[in-house]
Amino acid sequence: MPYALCFLLFVIGLYCVLVKKNMVKIVIGILVMEYAVNLFLIMLGYRTGGIAPVVADDQVNAAANKVAAAFINASVDPLPQALVLTAIVISLGSLALIISICIRTYEKYGTFDITNIRRLKG
Amino acid sequence: MKGMTIIVKTISSWVKMLIFLFGLYIILFGDTSPGGGFAGGVILASAYVLLMLAFGGDFVKQNLSPSLTLKLVCAGMLAFAAIAVAGLFYGPDAFFWNFITQKWLAGEGSNLHFINAGIIPLAEVAIGLIVCAAIFLVIFTFSTFKFDVSDNQKE
Amino acid sequence: MAIFYILLLFILIAAIIAVETRNLLSAVICVGAIGFSGSLMFLFLRAPDIAMTQIVVEVLGLIILIRATISRDLTFISGDREFFGVVVSVVILFAIFLAGQTVLETLPDFGTPAFVAAAQNADLPAPAAQTYIAQGMQKTGAANLVSAVILDFRAYDTLGEATVLFTSIIGATVILRKKSRRLREETNA
Numbered sequence: 001m002p003y004a005l006c007f008l009l010f011v012i013g014l015y016c017v018l019v020k021k022n023m024v025k026i027v028i029g030i031l032v033m034e035y036a037v038n039l040f041l042i043m044l045g046y047r048t049g050g051i052a053p054v055v056a057d058d059q060v061n062a063a064a065n066k067v068a069a070a071f072i073n074a075s076v077d078p079l080p081q082a083l084v085l086t087a088i089v090i091s092l093g094s095l096a097l098i099i100s101i102c103i104r105t106y107e108k109y110g111t112f113d114i115t116n117i118r119r120l121k122g
Numbered sequence: 123m124k125g126m127t128i129i130v131k132t133i134s135s136w137v138k139m140l141i142f143l144f145g146l147y148i149i150l151f152g153d154t155s156p157g158g159g160f161a162g163g164v165i166l167a168s169a170y171v172l173l174m175l176a177f178g179g180d181f182v183k184q185n186l187s188p189s190l191t192l193k194l195v196c197a198g199m200l201a202f203a204a205i206a207v208a209g210l211f212y213g214p215d216a217f218f219w220n221f222i223t224q225k226w227l228a229g230e231g232s233n234l235h236f237i238n239a240g241i242i243p244l245a246e247v248a249i250g251l252i253v254c255a256a257i258f259l260v261i262f263t264f265s266t267f268k269f270d271v272s273d274n275q276k277e
Numbered sequence: 278m279a280i281f282y283i284l285l286l287f288i289l290i291a292a293i294i295a296v297e298t299r300n301l302l303s304a305v306i307c308v309g310a311i312g313f314s315g316s317l318m319f320l321f322l323r324a325p326d327i328a329m330t331q332i333v334v335e336v337l338g339l340i341i342l343i344r345a346t347i348s349r350d351l352t353f354i355s356g357d358r359e360f361f362g363v364v365v366s367v368v369i370l371f372a373i374f375l376a377g378q379t380v381l382e383t384l385p386d387f388g389t390p391a392f393v394a395a396a397q398n399a400d401l402p403a404p405a406a407q408t409y410i411a412q413g414m415q416k417t418g419a420a421n422l423v424s425a426v427i428l429d430f431r432a433y434d435t436l437g438e439a440t441v442l443f444t445s446i447i448g449a450t451v452i453l454r455k456k457s458r459r460l461r462e463e464t465n466a
Binding site: 001002003004005006007008009011012013014015016018019020022024025027028029031032035038039042043044045046047048050051052053054055056066067071072075076077078079081082083084085086088089090091092093094095096097099100101102103104 | 278281282285286288289292293295296301304305308311312315318319322323324325326327330331334337338341342344345346362363366367370373374377378381384387388389390391392393405406407409410411413414415420421422423426427431434435438441442445446448449452453
């Protein structure tokens with residue numbers, strides 16, 4: 001059920017990109033889609049009653065230099081978190097690039113409305 | 123863009139030190155507690171963004187010039203690439219090989235025993251530098267851009 | 278588990294308001310609300326690194342978005358496209374949602390890590406995440422397993438991420454430049 005709600009969030013963002021006419025609204029739709037994908041990836045790795053993937057002092061068997069079995073059975077998945085960490089910072093960079101294009105287009109045409117931007121100069 | 127009143131300027135010149143210290147703590151302790159290079163770098167950038175919002179764009183253009191920020195981004199990228207290539211030379215020919223952990227800390231009596239996570243803290247400092255400088259550069263560029271819808275035929 | 282549903286409902290309501298409102302500033306503020314409650318969700322999903330990064334990145338993204346929208350007559354949005362296009366889009370999106378729902382039901386239940394349970398169901402050897410949890414600290418020496426994964430096991434992906442961030446920031450700076458270097462040298466000299 002949480003997976004379905006997350007996918008509904010993605011579809012709402014997709015609706016905004018397809019239907020709206022204002023350029024900044026389209027950018028907001030892209031942002032909502034990115035939030036939905038990050039949330040879905042982290043929900044994939046969740047374990048009920050789990051603990052964060054940080055090894056504390058009392059979970060290490062220092063003599064054998066191994067982690068306790070309780071930690072291995074209770075920790076959530078660290079691999080999707082590593083993927084999402086870079087994705088969040090990249091979304092900030094791509095947001096900057098998209099908004100700079102929008103600002104330049106507003107300067108040239110005087111409007112954010114994409115149905116009025118028809119003159120493509122080669 | 124203009125700065126703000128004198129109350130905001132005074133408070134932000136005290137608070138910027140706390141934010142900077144917090145960001146540095148998150149970067150340096152990234153291998154033993156949650157955080158790491160990305161979160162710490164963005165927190166460092168927000169300290170400089172606070173300065174820019176409080177003091178105005180002209181003050182920042184003189185003291186934290188964008189050309190210096192660009193050079194810092196490039197220096198961070200070069201440092202990260204240098205750490206990666208050093209693994210080629212010191213290890214068994216693998217890119218990004220963790221040569222400090224696997225090779226130099228093999229015995230107990232080596233000198234680098236206090237960094238037991240290898241290249242991870244060094245790479246995190248490089249990533250923090252890249253992220254901080256890049257994000258400050260882009261927000262500075264956005265804030266000092268003057269909207270100019272004078273005519274439709276630019277340049 | 279109830280907290281997940283409450284936060285997801287809040288995120289959905291904020292997303293619907295952000296998409297449908299006519300005032301651009303309200304839409305940007307609702308995006309901020311989505312980001313903030315997304316960060317709370319990450320905290321309850323046991324991902325403290327991601328929660329920290331998400332909230333700071335969302336605040337800076339809000340600054341960039343507000344800078345783009347606070348200008349002249351931008352709060353006048355003249356409505357959607359023609360009615361037939363909207364109806365066709367909604368029908369197709371509903372079909373996509375139903376198809377996605379059919380696919381999502383084949384995943385393991387929420388609460389078991391999907392990669393581990395899928396490998397156990399098909400009798401494959403243990404996935405990489407199990408090796409990272411069991412031997413990560415022993416092989417890299419870092420106690421934070423997420424840092425060990427992004428900077429030792431998968432450091433090449435981090436190099437790619439640094440390159441993409443660098444390129445997009447340089448691109449944004451170049452696009453927003455007013456005078457070219459030749460003009461600047463001519464006016465300075």
